[in-house]
Amino acid sequence: MAESVLFKGNLMNLHSHKYSGLANAKTIGISHNKTGNLSVVTRKPSSHQHQYHTGRHHATIRPGSGSRRSMGIVSGQSKRNYRPDLRRAAIARTSALLASQKEKPDAHPKKLRGKKKAAAAAAAA
DSSP states (O other): OOOBOOOTTOSSOBSSTTTOTTTOSSOEEEEEOTTSOEEEEEEOTTSOTTOOSTTEEEEEEOGGGOHHHHHHHHHHHHHTTSSGGGHHHHHHHHHHHHHHHSOOOOOOOOOOOTHHHHHHHHHHO
């Protein structure tokens, strides 16, 4: 059974070398910003591995930009040969974060059936 871990750059929150943001030089980090935007962080190819902020590329996705646009931004990284093995995981993480930003619709009231429906009709009449 896999353990859940919460490290930056770990797309699937799994304890494995493939998804680890610490063990790999090239990682894709997708998370919420303080402002509610999605942030996609990758390492610049010419940067040194120990440069943190200056060696990273930050792409911001606004909440109202839509799922098609955000999926294009995320999958574009892997299409440019930047960890193409993480494409599915990055798209899944993005869609989950976008779904969590949407407001859930109100629950529909349950329809009355059988004896309760007849009792409610009799009480209304």
